[in-house]
Amino acid sequence: MAEEGAGREALLESLHNLEERALPVLAERGSADEEALAAAAGMQEAQARTALGWLQSKGLAALVAEEEHREVRLTETGAAYAENGTPEERIWRHLRSAGATAMPVLMEAAGVEKEEQSGAIGALRAAGAITIGPGGKVEATDAPEPATITRDRDLLRAVRERQPAPLESFTPAEQQRLQEMAGGKRKGKGLVAIDLRRRRTYALTEEGKAVARLLAERGVREEIGQLTPAMLQEGSWRGARFRPYYIGLNPPRVLAGKLNSYAEFLDFIRQKLLAMGFTEMRGSLVENEFWDMDALYMPQFHPARNIHDSYYVQEPEYSDPVAEPFATRVAQTHENGGDTGSRGWEYRFDAQRSRRLLLRTQGTALSARTLAAGPKIPGKYFATARCFRYDQVDATHASDFYQVEGIVLGEGVNFRTLLGLLKLFAAEIARATEVAFAPAYFPYTEPSVEMHARHPSLGWMELGGAGLFRPEVTQPLGVSVPVIAWGLGIDRMAMLALGLQDIRDLFSADLDLVRTRKVTETWK
Amino acid sequence: MPTITARLEDLQSLIGRELSLAELEARLPLAKAELKREEAGELTIELNDTNRPDLWCAEGVARQIRAHAEGGLAPYTCYVVPGDEVASPTEAVIRVSPALQGVRPYIAGFLIQGITITDDGLKQFIQTQEKLSENFGNRRAAVSVGLYNAAKITWPVRYIDVDPQSATFVPLGFDEPLTLREILERHPKGIDYRYVLEGQPRYPLLVDANDQVLSFPPIINSRALGEVKVGDDYLLVEVTGTEMHQVLLAANILAANAVDRGGTVLPVRCEYPYDTPFGRAVVTPYDFRDSVRVAITDVARVLGQDVEMPELGRCLAAYGLGVMVQDGAIEVMLPPFRRDYMHPVDAIEDYLISAGYNSFAPVMPSDYTVGELSAIEQLAGQVRKLVVGLGFVEIMTNILTAREDCTTRVGLPDAPLVAISNVMSELYSVLRNSLVPSLLRMEGISSRATYPHRVFELGEVQVYDETADLKSRTEVRLGAIIAHASASFSEAHSYLDALFYYLDREYELAPVAHGTFIPGRAGEIRVGGRPAGFIGEVHPAVLEQWGIQVPCALFELTLDTLL
Incomplete structure (x- = not known):
């Protein structure tokens, strides 16, 4: 007790x-x-x-009864008819007061919509309430108001008084007429709506x-x-x-200020690189071919150097002349190797072409400029650079995209420290413990490496490529120590980190998407 | 990057070993190759080295793997050492006409005997021909290749120039003789490649001693001599082009492939009435005898550890190279189907690949350096955090955009822009000169997102500037927009004011006429008396352009002006 x-x-x-x-x-x-x-x-x-x-x-309390019943209420049309009369009623009343009237005038005066006309005229003629005379004029007969008009008006007004009214509270004949009014031949055009309602009765x-x-x-x-x-x-x-609150309810949504997830991901990469001792490089979105390609020892006849791979600037077409001694040294290196110990590409270098303006195709252009500007030795540099390629935009190609890349210079730089650097990137950026190196080809590095790394939850992925800059790149720019050039496949990593399938979504302008997106746990 | 297909069985036979698919795949990195697909024994392989055309075929990939498996390549004896005239059979001569110097000056060729051409062999030849002409030969402009039934040819062959209107022959794929002009107009290959001969008054033609046409380089072979079928056993391969090194190299690659399939290659003597980089009589396939001298100390410096000479020699040989040791250095000799060495580092990479990249222990970088963000990125990071704190959501959008987006759709029809000349899509035809189009585009497509909207983008724009050495310059800007039923100038101004307060900087607003904004509700932001951006309530005519149905106010600030 x-x-x-x-x-x-x-x-x-x-x-x-x-x-x-x-x-x-x-x-x-x-x-x-x-x-x-x-x-x-x-x-x-x-x-x-x-x-x-x-x-x-x-x-x-306990549920003691549960019954279903149907409720009738007026639709918007039904409410209008209850107020102003049905089209039949309005036509008949107008004819009674105004006499014979031509059809268009009648319809306008009675406020009858086009799609209601033929039905209403037909019903009135069938009831013997109107005749259509010569010349198409409509005239009311002497018969009293048709019973259908009276019935519909009364019924609509009854519903209006009592709505929502239980269907069962009407006579069987009225119920049948209400069903007709609800059905209507055209969907949504009914005069009344009949809803199924459930009534639950409780007792203590x-x-x-x-x-x-x-x-x-x-x-x-x-x-x-x-x-x-x-x-x-x-x-x-x-x-x-x-009063105790029910705390299980969903709270109202907060419209928070928020960093972009892709920007956060790039911040994460920047933080890692800063922690490894890299200094950031910046540069122009528009470059000339000299710094974008020539300085990187890509021959002017290289297949990647035509209008099917790069976007060229319309006007003006050319930059100012390239600074010396770089212009001359690079030209000689292309033609015959200059004093780099190379035989060069063996073709006639076009200095004018060097000045052709284009949209930066690779972040490596920034590395070339850094080498020419007298970098620190030892030194480490990186850039997150927006780059442009002549590609059809689709799920795997963006019109412009980020490249994260950079250089490491120093007396101690060699192939094995290059492998070590890549392994460090794999561990720091992808938390990968396993890496595999494979030979690769880039026009400006020799030897060249690409690295695959195993992310703990995402599996093997291509993490990036790297190599030692060719002497044909470094020496004309005045650098005599070995230089590692490296790049990370940032787009693919970002898509994995953000759980995206379509590269275009990295730069989405859909606010709902941007507000709700987050860097997935699998990456962190 | 070239992609080829090859049958596993064919590769196994060329390698001379029954390698499983997995074993083969593990060795593809030797050729900088990657298996893309395998379907019923048919492999799709991507070749990453754009400077090694010898690898763009089943024979080349197999050769690189075979060399490694066997510790070296048996020498190819089909290449003629310059000056060794004895090897050239007297009747196999191609005589070049003087006028070709200005049209398509160089030619090389050789004969294949001793094998009956198989289905695999023919398919691979056609694929190699295509890769050499399309990729290496720059869509046949620099190099193109022809293959003929040599049994039907009467020597000497002549490489002549003819009048496009009068010379006729029956091209492959046709039943009737056409003039060269008609071929360029009607034949599918003529239509594809006629650009190579654009502007030439006379066209090249290859004919035999009986005036039978072999082909119309670089367009199409004749049906009479230039149709090769499975079962043919005496073939002529010919290469023409505009750059002699490339022409000779392409012929050399094809000769090595023929030898790999068991053929005997016989040379052809090409006689010119003009000087070439290789003389007036060139016997092909030609032995370039290319080599580089690599000091063992250079190898050690690049690798980062000492290397023993025997090991270096062993690895280079196993990569298919000739080696000769001489006082602490090694002479590395390229086989004639390669001409990609420009510097000793190229040989050093071959050594590293042969030894295996994964066989070297990585060494962690030990140089001490201090990391630092650029000044503009430091400021940008600070600003982004402040603006997020003010309740704004950050977007990042494309820099390439449509011209209208930066001009008429923001009420600035004459804004100077950096535009692309080779536009692929009008949607991506200019570099944005402001972040405003990005913000308005976002508003235009985000009407379903719950209001109020407070959104910003911090990013690069390109500003037209004749005085800059690149004729335009990149600026970093902050653009911020507010959109809701009562968004106003004063609300935008409050946010701008708060931002400057926390940045501890001074600014002024000056009234300005600006096409994007409602007259009288726009201001120029000035920092230190210099223009630094603008702020205003967006004009309804501009909102209409983007289908925006709520009031918007925005500001844009050039961060470079705050440095």
Whole structure:
């Protein structure tokens, strides 16, 4: 008994204000549905439904009856007809007051829409209420108002008075007419809507009755919802009961300020590179061919150097002359190797072509400029550079994209430190413990390497390529120590990190997408 | 990058070993090759070295793997050492006419005997021919290849120039004789490659001693002599072009392939009435005798560890190279089907590949350097964090955009732009000169996203500037937009003001007429008296251009002006 009492006290304590207001109504009436409870307790139907649901889950109320019934209400058209009359009624009344009228004038005067006309005229003629005379003039007969007009008007007004009205409250004949009005030949054109409604009736359980009695003894308490500054100033919160919140509800959405996920990913890469001692390089989106290609020992006849691979600037076409001594030294290196110990590409170098302006095709252009500008030795440099290629834009090709690449210079730079650097990248950037190196080809490095790395959850991926700059690149730019050039496949990594399938989504301008996107856990 | 197809069985037979697919795949890196697909024994292989045309065929890939498996390549004896006239059979001569010097000056050829051509052999030849003409030969402009049934040819062959209107023959794929002009107009190959002969008054033609046409280089073979079928056993291969090294190299590659398939290669003597880089009589296939001298200390320096001479020699030989040791250096001799050495480092890479990249222990970089962001990126990072703190969402969008987006659609019809000459799509035809089009495009497609919108982009734009050495310059800008039912100038101004407050910088606003904004509700941002950006309420006519149905206010600030 004591235990039962304690449990009941706890139940009473747990009651939400809505439940406290519902309990007396149910106790007094014996049973109630949502609508009745809402009316009696002065709450909205949705609140009544919530209160009944909670009471039921606590074993205080039980579902005792569930019945379905159909409710009739006017549609927008039906409401208009109830107010102004059906098209038939309006036509008949107009003819009665104005006499014979030509069809277009009649329809305008009676406010009848085009698609309503033939039906209404047909019905009136069938009822013998109108005739169509010579010359197409319409005239009312002497017959009294057709019964169908009277019936429909009365029925629509009855629905208007009582809506939502139970369908069963109409006579069988009226019900049939209402069904016709609801159906309508054309969808959505009905005059009334008939909805199936479910009515659930609840009654208190024995425990519920006991709790209700206890509640009646104690009385419904004042509850604090939102704590207000006034309550704090007055101290009125003391002794009051704080209404417990249902904390399982979905909260309203916050429209937060947010960094772009791709930018965050690039920040992550930058942080890693800074931590490894790299300095950032910046440069122009527009370059000339000299720094984008010639300085990198790509011959001017190279297949990647035509209009099918690079975007050229329309106007002006050429940059200022390239600074000496670089222009001459690079030209000689292409032609015969200059003093680099190379035989060169063996062709006639075109200095004018060097000045041709194009959109930067590779971040390596920044490395070339850095080498020529007197870099620190030892030195490490990187760039996140937007680059452009002449490609059809699709799921795997973007019109412009980021390349992350850079250089490492120093007396201690060699093939094995190159492998070490790549291994370090794999560990730091992709958390990869396993790496595999394979021979690769880039016009400006020899030897050249590409690296595959195994990410702990994403598996093997191509992480990037690297190599030692050819002497034909470094010596004409005035650098005499070995230089590693490296690049990371940043697009693919970013797509994996952001869980994207389409490269174009990296630069999405769809605010909903951008607001909801995050860097996936698999990458971090 | 060239991609080829080859049958596994054919590769196995060329390598001379029953390698499984997995074993083969593991050895493809020797040729900088990658297996892309395998379907019913048919392999698709990508070749990454654009400077090694000898590898762009089944024979070449197999040869590189075979050399490694056997520790070296048996010498190819078909190449004629310059000056060794004895080897040239007297009747196999191609005589070149003087006028070709200005048309398509160089030719090389050889004969294949001793094998009956098989289906695999013919397919591979056609594929190699295509790779050499398309990729290496720059769409037949620099190099093109022809193959003939030599049994039908009467020597000497003449490489002559003819009048396009009068010379006729029946080309492959046709039943009737056409003039050369008609071939360029009607034959599919003529249409594809006529650009090579554009502007030439006379066209090249290859005919035999009986005036039978072999081919119309670089367009199409004749049906009479230039149709090779499975079962033929005496063939002529011919290469023409504009760059002699390339022409000779292409012929050399094809000769090595013929030898690899068991053929005997016989040379052809090409006689010119003009000087060539290789003389007036050139017997082909030609032995370039290319070599580089590599000091063992250079190898050690590139590798980062000492190398023993015998090991160096062994690895180079196993990569198919000739080696000769001489006082601490090694003379590395390229086989005649390769001509890619420009510098000793090229031989050093071959050594590293042969030894295996994964056989060398990586060494962690030990040089101490201090990492640092550029000044503009440091400022950009600071600004991005501040603007996010003000409640803005960051977008990143493309820099290439449509001209209208930067002109008429932002109310600035005459804005100077950096435009692309070889436009692929009008949607990506100019470099944006402002972030405003990016922000308005975002608004235009984001009407379903819950309002209010507070969005920014921080990124690069390209500004037209005749005084810059590149005739334009890249600026880093911040663009921020607010869009909701009551978005206004004053709200945008509040955010701009807050930003400058936290950056601890001063700015002024001066009224400005600006096509993007409602007159009287636009201002130029000035920092230190110099223009640094603009702010305003977007004109409804501009909003209409983007289908935007809520008021917008925005500002754009050039961060470079704050440095």
